[in-house]
Amino acid sequence: MKTTEYTPAVSRAHRRHSAEFKAEVIAACLQPSHSGRRIFATTLIEKGVGINAVSTLMGHSSVSMTSQYVENNPTRLKQICTDLF
Structure with a gap:
């Protein structure tokens, strides 16, 4: 099986695409x-x-800042508990 070799050009293209996607x-x-x-x-x-x-x-x-934006949905929390047991 042939493996794909990653070159700097591929890496740059990936970073550029990722940055564009993020934007x-x-x-x-x-x-x-x-x-x-x-x-x-x-x-x-x-x-x-x-x-x-x-x-x-x-x-x-930091994820601590992000966690301040995440709201706990009571329905979701109940489903998580149900899935655990």
């Missing part, structure tokens, strides 16, 4: 209001996106 996500999803940021963070967490990724998308330097 598009932020522009499309984040509203300037804190309520929009809370909705964005909570929705991503509920969809199973890790808090580190959400933190990066929101431009935070």
